[in-house]
Amino acid sequence: MMGTSLPRAVLALALTVAVVGAADAAQRKKPADPSIWEPTRRAPLTEVKGDPVRGRVIVIKKGSCLTCHVMPIPEEADHGDIGPPLATVGSRYTPAELRMRVVDPKVLNPDTIMPSFYKSTLNRVAKGLEGTTFLEAQEVEDVVAYLSTLK
Ligand code: HEC
Known part of the structure; x- marks a missing residue:
């Protein structure tokens, strides 16, 4: 009979810690920029449909995603495991959810x-690159199209 003999004070303390902890986590998860959740921000960034073949190249080269993610790209030797493996990411997220994670994962x-x-408000970018983004809009769409194929 677990719990029945637990002193009330201990139980109350445990509950308080749990509630405060949950509030804390909710606070941290609050979107930094709520406008990113607007339907328009979840929609494709361009009119042109993303190209998964180009997306795969961008993931390897310009995006350097393999620094942190294991992906089904066997011809590349080094895959980091700082982030979660992306082998089945296309079956776990919709294109809109994938786009949001590539556009600005800090919202989540x-x-x-x-x-x-x-994101064009990056901190301390090199002179002349202020206001630019890592990837161009079409490149984001290509990457999202590629990630969507990972099922
Ligand atoms: C510096 C390391 C790093 C790089 C570079 C990086 N990611 Fe991530 N990524 C992460 C981490 C860590 C997470 C886990 C999310 C978190 O931290 O909350 C993540 C999460 C994700 C997720 C969600 C996965 C899931 O299962 O929830 C996707 C999709 C993703 N990354 C795609 C990419 C793509 C595409 C690129 C390249 C354009 C990229 N990442 C580059 C570290 C990285």
């Missing part, structure tokens, strides 16, 4: 070390 987790690939 402000503490994430994953870079925001389509």
Whole structure:
């Protein structure tokens, strides 16, 4: 009979810690920029449909996604495991959910070390690159199209 002999004070303390902990987590998960949740921000960034073949190349080269993710790209030797494996990511998320994670993962987790690939307010960028994004809009669409094929 677990729990029945637990002193009330201990139980109350445990409950308080649990409630405060949950509130804390909810606070941290709060979107940094609520406008990203608007339907328009979840929609494709361009009119042109993403190309998964180009997306795969961008993931390897310009995006350097393999630094942190294991992906089904056997010709590349080094895959990091700082982030979750992406082998089945296309079956777990819709294109809109994938897009959001590539555009600005900090909306979902402000503490994430994953870079925001389509955010123009990056901190201390090199002179002349202020206001630019890591990836261009069409490149984001290509990457999303590629990730969607990972099922
Ligand atoms: C510096 C490391 C790093 C790089 C580079 C990086 N990511 Fe991530 N990524 C992460 C981490 C860590 C997470 C886990 C999310 C979190 O931290 O909250 C993640 C999560 C994700 C997710 C969600 C996975 C899931 O199962 O929830 C996707 C999709 C993703 N990354 C795609 C990409 C793509 C595409 C690129 C390249 C354009 C990329 N990442 C580059 C670290 C990285």
